[in-house]
Amino acid sequence: MTNPAALPTPVTLSARLRAGTQDQHRRAESTPFITALMGGDLHVEAYTDLAVQHHALYTALEAGGRAVAGAPGGSIVMPELVRAAAIDTDLTHLVGPDWRDRTRVLPSTTRYVTHLRRVAVTLPGFVAHAYTRYLGDLSGGLAVRAMLRRHYQVPDEALHFYSFPTVTAPKVFKDGYRARIDSLPLTPLEQDQVVAEAQVAFDHNTAVFTELGDRHLPRS
Ligand code: VER
Numbered sequence: 001m002t003n004p005a006a007l008p009t010p011v012t013l014s015a016r017l018r019a020g021t022q023d024q025h026r027r028a029e030s031t032p033f034i035t036a037l038m039g040g041d042l043h044v045e046a047y048t049d050l051a052v053q054h055h056a057l058y059t060a061l062e063a064g065g066r067a068v069a070g071a072p073g074g075s076i077v078m079p080e081l082v083r084a085a086a087i088d089t090d091l092t093h094l095v096g097p098d099w100r101d102r103t104r105v106l107p108s109t110t111r112y113v114t115h116l117r118r119v120a121v122t123l124p125g126f127v128a129h130a131y132t133r134y135l136g137d138l139s140g141g142l143a144v145r146a147m148l149r150r151h152y153q154v155p156d157e158a159l160h161f162y163s164f165p166t167v168t169a170p171k172v173f174k175d176g177y178r179a180r181i182d183s184l185p186l187t188p189l190e191q192d193q194v195v196a197e198a199q200v201a202f203d204h205n206t207a208v209f210t211e212l213g214d215r216h217l218p219r220s
Contacts, residue, residue: 013191014178017131020195024202029140031206033213038144040151046216047148048094052103053208054161055087060113061129064120073123073184078177080167081134086160093158108211112204119197124190127181128197132205135177137162138170 028034036042037050062084069077091099105113119125145162148154156163167173186194 012178012182013184013186013194014131014181016191016195017128017181017198021132021198021202024199024206028202028206028209031209031213032217033209036213036217038147040147042152042216044094044152044154046212047152047154048091048103049212049215051087051090051094051161052099053106053109053212055084055091056105056109056113057116057204057208058083058087058133060116061120061126061133064116064126065130067121068123068126071123073127073186076123076127076130076180076184080164080173081130081137083133083137083161086163089160090158093155106208106211106215108204108207112208115200115204123184124186124193125197127184127186128194129201131181131194132198132201135174138164138167138174138177142170 033042033046037046062082065077065082068074091103095102116129120129141162145159148159148162149156164170164173
């Protein structure tokens with residue numbers, strides 16, 4: 001039998017989030033679509049399609065953030081992180097100003113957006129989804145940006161999504177963000193809900209990557 005004392009439980013919410021979504025992170029980053037995109041096996045259209053899905057989900061997440069910002073714990077909504085406008089700029093460059101008419105939000109993204117509209121207007125829901133996306137963008141995002149430039153010659157004008165002009169030191173910023181997460185006014189039950197909801201957030205991302213794979217991976 002395992003000695004429970006040998007398995008230390010992370011105490012802070014940010015540590016619980018990291019430990020509680022490790023399996024989901026591995027699944028998300030190793031989906032065939034992400035692997036192929038990062039490996040340079042796709043075309044720039046695949047990145048464009050991903051950006052379209054990002055635009056839809058960040059628009060919903062950030063609308064939730066506006067609802068949460070004025071309530072207790074609202075300091076977790078940070079203007080430095082807001083992404084929807086940056087993605088709009090990227091898509092305008094990649095597709096044209098009428099990109100909305102020429103691209104498609106996928107069913108898996110619509111499900112993610114519908115879910116976000118319901119849960120990201122509450123503090124626990126917003127934190128879970130903001131953690132999953134923004135800390136990911138600030139962590140693996142730089143590597144993704146480098147790959148997109150190298151493999152698909154995506155120019156800087158179309159890579160604003162991966163650039164946070166007011167975040168000069170991502171590591172310091174991330175530590176500060178985790179500290180904010182850890183000082184949120186959440187009950188133990190709500191903290192449990194945040195960890196469970198972050199797993200749901202990862203699963204939604206994985207579902208979007210799977211659908212993007214169906215569209216962009218070469219058929220075997
Ligand atoms: Fe991840 N990520 N990631 N990531 N990530 C790190 C941390 C991190 C990486 C690398 C890294 C996703 O995909 C990738 C997330 C969330 C997500 C490193 C640290 C790579 C190379 C990829 C794939 C290209 C995806 C898809 C997501 C979520 C949708 C979070 C939340 C974190 C912070 C973990 C923490 O708590 O510190 C090197």
